[in-house]
Amino acid sequence: MSVPFLLPCLLADPEPPEGTTVLINARLFDGTGSAPRDGISVTITDGYIAEVSGGVPRESDDARTIDLAGKFLMPGLIDCHTHLTIHAEPHQGEGEEAVRPAVIGHLVGARLREALRMGITTIREVGAFGDTMFEVRQAIRYGAFRAPRLLISGRLVGTSSVQGRHFDGMYREADGPDEMRKAAREQIRAGADFVKIMTTGARSVELENPGPAQMTREEVAAVVDEVHRLGYRVAAHCEGLEGTRLAIEEGVDTIEHGFYLHREPALLEQLAARRGVLVPTLTFLHDVAERKAEQWTPHLVARGAYNVEEAHKTLAAAIDAGVPIAMGWDGEPENMAASELGLMVEAGMEPIDALISATATAAYALGLDDTIGTVEIGKLADLLVVDGDPTETIDILVDEDRIFLVIQGGEPVAGKALGVSPDLRLSR
Ligand SMILES: [Zn+2]
Numbered sequence: 364m365s366v367p368f369l370l371p372c373l374l375a376d377p378e379p380p381e382g383t384t385v386l387i388n389a390r391l392f393d394g395t396g397s398a399p400r401d402g403i404s405v406t407i408t409d410g411y412i413a414e415v416s417g418g419v420p421r422e423s424d425d426a427r428t429i430d431l432a433g434k435f436l437m438p439g440l441i442d443c444h445t446h447l448t449i450h451a452e453p454h455q456g457e458g459e460e461a462v463r464p465a466v467i468g469h470l471v472g473a474r475l476r477e478a479l480r481m482g483i484t485t486i487r488e489v490g491a492f493g494d495t496m497f498e499v500r501q502a503i504r505y506g507a508f509r510a511p512r513l514l515i516s517g518r519l520v521g522t523s524s525v526q527g528r529h530f531d532g533m534y535r536e537a538d539g540p541d542e543m544r545k546a547a548r549e550q551i552r553a554g555a556d557f558v559k560i561m562t563t564g565a566r567s568v569e570l571e572n573p574g575p576a577q578m579t580r581e582e583v584a585a586v587v588d589e590v591h592r593l594g595y596r597v598a599a600h601c602e603g604l605e606g607t608r609l610a611i612e613e614g615v616d617t618i619e620h621g622f623y624l625h626r627e628p629a630l631l632e633q634l635a636a637r638r639g640v641l642v643p644t645l646t647f648l649h650d651v652a653e654r655k656a657e658q659w660t661p662h663l664v665a666r667g668a669y670n671v672e673e674a675h676k677t678l679a680a681a682i683d684a685g686v687p688i689a690m691g692w693d694g695e696p697e698n699m700a701a702s703e704l705g706l707m708v709e710a711g712m713e714p715i716d717a718l719i720s721a722t723a724t725a726a727y728a729l730g731l732d733d734t735i736g737t738v739e740i741g742k743l744a745d746l747l748v749v750d751g752d753p754t755e756t757i758d759i760l761v762d763e764d765r766i767f768l769v770i771q772g773g774e775p776v777a778g779k780a781l782g783v784s785p786d787l788r789l790s791r
Contacts, residue, residue: 443728
């Protein structure tokens with residue numbers, strides 16, 4: 364038997380605890396698409412799910428039993444789209460001391476701990492400044508603190524562009540297929556779990572037109588070929604349809620944003636047929652257009668409002684076309700990521716499908732569906748227990764008072780069940 368290759372994110376996982384824990388009397392949402400079931404027991408042995416059954420398993424002396432008293436048990440939440448260094452940056456006041464670069468890593472660490480407390484057990488970081496995320500992940504690996512499992516893109520691979528200048532230190536600008544291939548290799552070299560490309564410009568950059576494709580077909584194809592050949596996945600930032608088309612046709616695994624796809628049903632069909640994933644990121648659009656409009660220029664606010672409408676139409680069309688949809692927050696603070704699910708439901712998604720988008724489909728989008736994303740025998744026990752039923756009121760997932768228990772890799776790490784000082788439990 365060969366030993367499978369592990370993505371860097373999994374190598375940073377702590378050793379699962381030895382022993383058996385039995386969660387009894389759960390209302391189980393297992394992420395497979397089945398309706399929630401009551402009176403279920405889940406047995407965790409050495410960090411992995413060993414048994415899922417109706418009723419209470421026979422007592423064994425050395426097992427720890429936790430009675431969930433009908434509470435909602437589900438897979439841990441997975442956020443497929445976030446930018447932790449951007450959102451950790453404090454807003455500085457006039458005359459305030461400049462933030463020293465190393466501080467950003469500490470702030471990211473704090474945000475990650477807060478996210479884990481809300482049951483977010485895995486995060487895909489899709490673009491950060493410098494090497495901060497790699498440094499944070501090393502700190503996690505060597506025991507500094509407990510945090511969601513982190514998939515990291517490394518530098519964003521894009522062409523010479525306004526966004527590359529605007530977000531100085533976040534991009535690896537490259538031009539031509541060979542240089543693109545090299546840029547992708549550099550990210551793998553740095554320890555990335557996947558490579559993210561920028562097929563179009565960004566709506567958050569005033570001088571940029573997100574309409575035309577910024578990469579050529581040959582450039583997209585070169586990155587996809589190289590990254591897939593090496594056994595990794597490709598995510599693509601896609602706004603205008605031309606760049607989105609290149610990403611879908613050239614085999615990119617996850618399409619980030621893709622607001623205008625409802626205008627091209629054939630592309631949605633193509634994406635659905637090869638099980639490519641759409642990550643809609645509604646929150647950021649709503650933030651620019653409404654919630655945080657004061658932080659943006661009038662031009663960007665108007666563009667944001669237009670994109671909200673387009674994105675809602677696209678989500679509905681993607682659901683109809685059968686495209687796998689994964690939850691990506693693209694907002695801040697990270698511990699509120701599940702509020703994206705409320706927006707998805709408002710846009711017409713069934714709550715149970717929204718939960719699947721943040722668990723099973725998210726795991727699939729990340730290439731981790733053999734390991735996490737559902738409550739099934741053989742999966743790593745990343746679990747969330749909620750007081751209440753999110754299929755009835757999805758917003759309870761952003762209410763910390765409702766977070767009863769968070770289990771990551773079989774280890775209870777947060778939640779009210781652990782008592783009044785979850786901080787202590789978050790250390791190893
Ligand atoms: Zn983003």
